[in-house]
Amino acid sequence: MTITAVTVTAHSTEPPQVRLLDARPAGLDGAQLRRWARAEAAACDALHVSRSYRYPYALITWHAQAVGVDIERTAPCSAAFARSICTPAERADPAFASYGDADITSLWCSKEALAKALGNATEYDPRRLESPMRWPSGRAGAWRAAQLAVPEGHTAWLCWRDHARR
Secondary structure: OOEEEEOOOOOOOOOOEEEEOOOHHHHOHHHHHHHHHHHHHHOOOOEEEEEEOOOOOOEEEEOOEEEEEEEEEOOOOOOHHHOOOOHHHHHHHHHHHHOOOOHHHHHHHHHHHHHHHHHOHHHHHHHHOOOHHHHHHHHHEEEEEEEEOOOOOEEEEEEEEOOOOO
């Protein structure tokens, strides 16, 4: 089993810890990867922990404040899907017309990470949640966001509340 520390590059006094788990070296299937990630997260002994899975990878993050993480495989995205996850401001952005699959996947991923950090990801409508990938310098008030360096063909985002900015 392989666990890799992921470096968080962001303007924050103390960014969250992040680990990337790779199921392939141990030949783990999806269910085994999830069990492994849950066990690793429990071992963090942190107040705020978030996990995300996209086989063969899992991400785990922990922090002193609210935190959320998401990893997605870059895949073809239809125009209908892209419109369905965007706020009106995001759709009105001239750059939106040129977004490719990687951009749409990243937009979705950043919103998922933020929704997890805010509490319950299923309670947030992506059409009403501004993407952290659009935040100037990865900041919005006390919130921070960073795109993580993960294996090719995937994208990952991390969102957290910066404890210095309560």
